[in-house]
Amino acid sequence: MNDSERLKFVIDGSGLSVRAFAKYIGVSTPQNLYDVLKGKHAISKKLAEAINVKYLNASISWLLTGIGDNPEVENVSNISAIIDECQNDNIVMSRDVFELLKSQSETITSQQKTIESLAISNEKVVSYLKEKEDNKSNI
Template identity: 45%
Template sequence: MSSWERLQEVVEKSGLSINAFALSIGLKRAENLYQIRKGNHEISRELARKITAKYPEINEAWLLTGKGGMHERETLSASKKIPLYDSGFEDLRMLPDEKASIEPLYYIEAPTLSGGDFATICYGNSMEPDIPAGAIITLKEIDPSAVLPGEMYLVITSNYSTVKCVMDVAGDAEKFRLIPKNTAEYGEAIINKSDILRLFLVKGVISTKVL
């Protein structure tokens, strides 16, 4: 499926014309969308983010790559509050399973961070300055096959859980590179994709400044 075919599905789902759809996602005009229809451009990451900010049920990875399905979990809409857990990453092996016994601390409502399944507190500093220690991160579970290289993910294995930028390994389709932002204190690691139990895209970061 081409970029335009995916984009066309989203436009048709919105019930808007191309021009009206462009305005709905914050574009001043629809020229970029018409260029995609002509085959001159692909869907950019910036455009995908504009679309998913307005329509959070749309899968950003599917928009960009065609991998996975068009829809993410529609039960968690932009208007719904996101549960915040403070149980450590290890407990996320079962969250947000409906059978999980862990209760959220409370619920947060942040329209600009829509599209997340839930939120938790990141205590480590390996992703500073992007994610300061103690920041709240909102997360959406995805399939490892839908990874967008360079984005930040919470990676959970049977041995450890960590937030890192995830990149492909050149020449080895079975592995990922886990890259920290704080390279002064942390090094890069290589992981087998088969070792991943769950994978969560970091959709947003909420940090506070201590005065």
């Protein structure tokens, strides 16, 4: 994976637009991100550090070199939408409120993954029981 692909991987995983991602990681202008995505520049150490502050799983060394496993990137698009809406309405949000929203969002995401996993498990059990019942009736 080259620099452009690694950055795209993280941005896509976040669920944010390039502009919103830049804002989320504290980069003043998204142009640097666009330049990396277009292959004009490599990911700088400063950019890798800014990403790593928000996405601890995206190690600085992986961002800079691509060595290692692809990180699991948290989708924060719902958090970003809430923040943007508050800013558009000139509502000031404290860091505590932001952290609470982030925590709740993480809990919801985790619960959604659990529900999906349970649904798959349930389908397997139903299929197994149906197959067992079919085999029993053939005897």
